[in-house]
Amino acid sequence: MAANFKNPVVRWIDHRLPVFTFLHHEANEYPTPKNLSYWWNFGSLAGFMLMVMMASGIFLAMQYTPHVDYAFNSVERMMRDVNYGWLLRYIHMNGASMFFVVVYVHMFRGLYFGSYKAPRELLWQIGVVILLLMMATAFMGYVLPWGQMSFWGATVITNLFSALPVVGEHIVTLLWGGFSVDNPTLNRFFSLHYLLPFVLLGVVVLHVVALHRFGSNNPIGIDTKGPQDTIPFHPYYTVKDMFGLGVFMIFYAYWVFYAPVTLGDPVNFVPANPLSTPEHIVPEWYFLPFYAILRSIPDKLLGVIAMFASILVLFVLPWLDRSPVRSGRYRPAFKWFFWMLVFDCVILTICGKSPPDWIWSPFAFSISPDVGQVGISIIAMGQLATTYYFGYFLVVLPLLSIFERALPVPLSISRPVLGAGGSHAAIAQSPKPMEKL
Amino acid sequence: MADHAQTPHGQATGEQGTRRDFLFLTAASVTAFGAASAVWPFVSSMNPSKDVLALSSIEVDVGQVAEGQAITVKWRGKPVFIRHRTAAEIAEAVKDDGADMKDPQKDEVRAQKPEFLVLVGVCTHLGCIPLGQKDAEPKGQFGGWYCPCHGSMYDTSGRIRKGPAPLNLEVPAYQYVSDTVVKIG
Amino acid sequence: MSAGSLILKGVAALVGVTAVLFVAATPYHGVHVEKEDWSFQGFFGKFDRPQLHRGFEVYSQVCAACHSLNLLSYRNLQEIGFSEDAVKEIAAAVTVMDGPDDAGDMFERPGKPSDHFKAPFANEQAARAGNGGALPPDLSLIARSRAGAGFGAHEGADYIHGLLVGYKEPPADFKLTEGMNYNEGFVGHQIAMPPPLAEGSVTYADGTPATVEQMSRDVSVFLTWAGEPNYENRLHTGLKAMLFLIVFTLIAYAAKRKIWARIH
Numbered sequence: 001m002a003a004n005f006k007n008p009v010v011r012w013i014d015h016r017l018p019v020f021t022f023l024h025h026e027a028n029e030y031p032t033p034k035n036l037s038y039w040w041n042f043g044s045l046a047g048f049m050l051m052v053m054m055a056s057g058i059f060l061a062m063q064y065t066p067h068v069d070y071a072f073n074s075v076e077r078m079m080r081d082v083n084y085g086w087l088l089r090y091i092h093m094n095g096a097s098m099f100f101v102v103v104y105v106h107m108f109r110g111l112y113f114g115s116y117k118a119p120r121e122l123l124w125q126i127g128v129v130i131l132l133l134m135m136a137t138a139f140m141g142y143v144l145p146w147g148q149m150s151f152w153g154a155t156v157i158t159n160l161f162s163a164l165p166v167v168g169e170h171i172v173t174l175l176w177g178g179f180s181v182d183n184p185t186l187n188r189f190f191s192l193h194y195l196l197p198f199v200l201l202g203v204v205v206l207h208v209v210a211l212h213r214f215g216s217n218n219p220i221g222i223d224t225k226g227p228q229d230t231i232p233f234h235p236y237y238t239v240k241d242m243f244g245l246g247v248f249m250i251f252y253a254y255w256v257f258y259a260p261v262t263l264g265d266p267v268n269f270v271p272a273n274p275l276s277t278p279e280h281i282v283p284e285w286y287f288l289p290f291y292a293i294l295r296s297i298p299d300k301l302l303g304v305i306a307m308f309a310s311i312l313v314l315f316v317l318p319w320l321d322r323s324p325v326r327s328g329r330y331r332p333a334f335k336w337f338f339w340m341l342v343f344d345c346v347i348l349t350i351c352g353k354s355p356p357d358w359i360w361s362p363f364a365f366s367i368s369p370d371v372g373q374v375g376i377s378i379i380a381m382g383q384l385a386t387t388y389y390f391g392y393f394l395v396v397l398p399l400l401s402i403f404e405r406a407l408p409v410p411l412s413i414s415r416p417v418l419g420a421g422g423s424h425a426a427i428a429q430s431p432k433p434m435e436k437l
Numbered sequence: 438m439a440d441h442a443q444t445p446h447g448q449a450t451g452e453q454g455t456r457r458d459f460l461f462l463t464a465a466s467v468t469a470f471g472a473a474s475a476v477w478p479f480v481s482s483m484n485p486s487k488d489v490l491a492l493s494s495i496e497v498d499v500g501q502v503a504e505g506q507a508i509t510v511k512w513r514g515k516p517v518f519i520r521h522r523t524a525a526e527i528a529e530a531v532k533d534d535g536a537d538m539k540d541p542q543k544d545e546v547r548a549q550k551p552e553f554l555v556l557v558g559v560c561t562h563l564g565c566i567p568l569g570q571k572d573a574e575p576k577g578q579f580g581g582w583y584c585p586c587h588g589s590m591y592d593t594s595g596r597i598r599k600g601p602a603p604l605n606l607e608v609p610a611y612q613y614v615s616d617t618v619v620k621i622g
Numbered sequence: 623m624s625a626g627s628l629i630l631k632g633v634a635a636l637v638g639v640t641a642v643l644f645v646a647a648t649p650y651h652g653v654h655v656e657k658e659d660w661s662f663q664g665f666f667g668k669f670d671r672p673q674l675h676r677g678f679e680v681y682s683q684v685c686a687a688c689h690s691l692n693l694l695s696y697r698n699l700q701e702i703g704f705s706e707d708a709v710k711e712i713a714a715a716v717t718v719m720d721g722p723d724d725a726g727d728m729f730e731r732p733g734k735p736s737d738h739f740k741a742p743f744a745n746e747q748a749a750r751a752g753n754g755g756a757l758p759p760d761l762s763l764i765a766r767s768r769a770g771a772g773f774g775a776h777e778g779a780d781y782i783h784g785l786l787v788g789y790k791e792p793p794a795d796f797k798l799t800e801g802m803n804y805n806e807g808f809v810g811h812q813i814a815m816p817p818p819l820a821e822g823s824v825t826y827a828d829g830t831p832a833t834v835e836q837m838s839r840d841v842s843v844f845l846t847w848a849g850e851p852n853y854e855n856r857l858h859t860g861l862k863a864m865l866f867l868i869v870f871t872l873i874a875y876a877a878k879r880k881i882w883a884r885i886h
Binding site for chain 1: 868875
């Protein structure tokens with residue numbers, strides 16, 4: 001259905017290339033559930049962050065020199081001499097953190113409200129691909145300033161591949177383009193760091209196409225049943241997204257202007273030195289949970305496998321959770337396990353940050369190297385947390401699908417009354433069929 | 438702050454409508470202002486940075502240049518021609534002051550000290566470097582410089598006399614900081 | 623669900639995320655660092671110009687004998703209030719190797735404002751040879767690289783100050799390696815650098831008495847500035863950005879209320 005545009009130029013173009021119809025359809029009148037909560041803001045925020053990262057990145061690349069002898073100083077030159085170079089760089093380096101904050105909240109929202117369930121499995125999987133691309137991009141970007149943590153982070157992470165039997169060493173040499181992380185490595189990381197965001201952008205388009213196939217999920221997790229359940233995306237959600245964007249940008253600006261290096265490691269202000277390893281090699285905070293999983297497995301190869309598996313498990317999530325009720329709101333047991341997963345990820349983050357031989361004393365509220373303290377070692381805690389992480393996906397969700405008794409689900413979005421006695425042919429949403437499952 | 442007494446289903450009527458329009462107009466202008474201010478740092482970052490600007494002036498000792506010789510120095514990434522002109526060359530340049538030229542200029546405004554001519558050595562046509570600095574190079578019909586790209590010819594004052602270039606060779610801003618030391622830029 | 627509870631949830635989420643980030647950013651304290659008061663702290667912080675000048679005097683009269691400051695140029699001193707002529711004079715006091723000239727030879731010339739601070743040693747090997755094998759680190763980013771990953775620029779200054787006043791007599795049971803010095807502000811408490819400051823090491827142009835405390839505070843501030851010359855710029859821009867964003871958010875909220883009132 002072609003929209004009726006007033007502007008003759010728009011109409012002329014649209015007749016030949018229906019971009020305006022497309023935009024009108026997908027961004028203006030696009031029917032969206034009317035009950036979306038603020039948790040649904042994070043999708044558009046993620047899109048915003050991708051734009052910010054690409055824009056700031058392109059301008060930073062104009063000042064950057066990808067050579068081991070010049071990289072560090074070229075970055076410092078941005079910070080000191082380039083007009084607003086400091087601002088662009090702080091926007092970019094804190095932007096990476098903000099991007100992950102937003103995407104992690106976005107993912108947890110999907111996990112809680114069952115946004116990964118049919119018919120949105122592929123939408124969810126495309127999202128996981130986006131996460132993987134983000135991780136690769138962030139990792140390679142972190143190497144570019146060529147500080148100590150850049151260099152040693154690159155060394156440690158590329159060495160993960162040496163865990164692979166037979167081909168491991170060859171793969172690492174191939175990644176490096178030499179016999180250690182060096183100039184060829186820096187050059188290719190720069191090239192890929194510039195390339196991957198564009199790939200990411202393409203996948204984001206797929207993500208949005210898949211989203212618009214069935215529309216957004218919503219807090220009560222039932223399908224929209226007609227126009228009474230939806231509102232046009234514009235102006236309702238555009239204005240809501242604008243407000244959310246404002247709140248988010250205040251948060252973002254705080255980091256950029258008042259704590260710009262807090263999220264990074266101070267050691268990265270020391271130029272890379274291949275002859276001396278910093279005392280503690282710690283990845284950026286957004287990789288810490290995965291780093292903790294890696295470290296909690298004593299075997300090199302199994303550790304690497306576990307780390308990758310912790311993300312790959314998300315691909316099969318739609319088939320692990322068979323409960324027909326989407327929203328966690330109507331799943332009393334699931335709720336608890338979900339919030340424990342959130343807590344578990346926080347614990348994994350702390351474990352990833354702390355030196356493995358340290359002791360955590362929950363009662364003294366401290367993490368310290370003091371072995372005399374009563375407490376649990378960081379490694380043991382990481383192992384526990386890793387167990388729960390995989391347990392949640394591989395054991396808890398499948399079992400809940402069988403044993404959990406869901407609460408009654410409303411019949412429709414616009415009539416938030418419970419389903420008992422309703423004449424709607426609702427899809428297995430009343431409690432009775434649940435018992436049989 | 439926000440108005441609680443709303444008309445249901447958004448009928449924009451009377452005062453309500455005016456106030457709403459005002460609000461949206463404000464929102465739109467604030468957004469536009471924010472977007473524009475956010476763009477500025479990005480654009481500004483492409484302008485010359487402080488370290489580049491710090492190198493934007495150089496000092497040259499012209500005392501070493503023998504009469505009839507010329508040197509080329511690099512300034513802001515471009516060649517600067519400094520020619521120690523002979524009396525004959527000066528005379529020729531002054532004699533031509535009244536000649537028919539594309540970009541008429543008197544010789545006396547083109548050199549602070551007549552014996553030293555300081556010029557940006559970039560052809561005003563399309564940016565090639567004219568020949569004529571060395572004895573062996575062609576200097577064109579007017580004894581100055583000859584641009585090999587499209588045949589522009591400059592006289593001993595660096596004025597365009599023949600060929601496609603529209604303007605005389607540029608005289609950079611410079612000053613004598615001592616008798617023989619010139620500060621360019 | 624009312625907008626109020628939604629906003630509450632949003633704020634709770636932001637606080638939660640901040641808490642997680644804060645935990646993630648908990649710094650290592652390899653050494654106990656005393657928190658000092660500095661004029662540049664806070665949203666409206668500013669460097670104290672006379673203190674920066676004194677700090678530069680400490681650097682150039684004491685630190686510069688062994689420590690380079692490679693990322694700074696003499697022209698940067700203009701940003702902290704030295705006049706153009708004063709900067710030219712400071713720069714001209716050093717001899718810089720330049721070239722090659724037309725004959726292909728390197729030659730020496732007086733420094734220019736655009737030159738980087740001259741390093742005391744030609745290269746790392748020379749620096750080590752001159753300091754009993756220890757390498758005096760470049761000080762350009764010392765305040766940033768030694769800061770815990772905490773909130774605020776003061777951490778680097780705290781550290782430098784703590785180190786400079788940290789020279790003490792070692793406890794009786796402490797095993798001090800030959801050629802090392804006991805310092806409570808340094809990880810492991812053993813540092814190769816001998817106490818650099820003594821009462822009166824520096825003659826301040828403004829006549830301030832040069833106590834060790836005074837000098838260490840001044841140079842800490844100078845090195846904090848040197849680590850991020852755009853520091854004040856950042857705070858100023860931040861203030862403007864924050865004010866704008868708050869106004870923008872309030873207006874967006876009002877607009878959101880108006881529009882959503884249609885369906886409530």
